Amino acid sequence: GENVEQHPSTLSVQEGDSAVIKCTYSDSASNYFPWYKQELGKRPQLIIDIRSNVGEKKDQRIAVTLNKTAKHFSLHITETQPEDSAVYFCAGDSNYQLIWGAGTKLIIKP
């Protein structure tokens, strides 16, 4: 079946540094790639998404890039802050459902 792989599973960065999380997908027909953030004990929330007709999208400290040829997309967080600590999930659409990555636990070190 279709698959979305997410790396790394855990990422530890110094506060103020940048963090990058990468995902690859298998369905070449995928067009929609959201990123969700899940804080401990809370619901996942959409933080940014990108569609296949654009290569990059930014929202303040968060950006997502998409390479359709290579079938991978990445989440970039700049100037990380303690409140960025959470689990981040990527996903891609396939056959009218989202295929989810396994998640990346982002740890921000003070």
Place this chain on the structure above:
Amino acid sequence: DSGVTQTPKHLITATGQRVTLRCSPRSGDLSVYWYQQSLDQGLQFLIQYYNGEERAKGNILERFSAQQFPDLHSELNLSSLELGDSALYFCASSVDHIVDTQYFGPGTRLTVL
């Protein structure tokens, strides 16, 4: 607050039992999705309904079933419960049946003893 509500918040039951989880989508959303999240695991897509009809099926066990009612609320039924069914069950909703921004409810934590 996403506007998606789920009840109950917590549920503790015994193996072999049957439970029903309830979800009310955001006002105006026609699609409802159910997910299972085991401890420290990712999100496992179970099933999607759009305007009362099943639209997509993921890794849903035969012991599990769901439905979406005319008022668009949805119920997930889990039967013959096993210890391994203990998890957080999320419901999400979106505007249309086409995959779009999904808004998650607060989840129901199921503990099977």
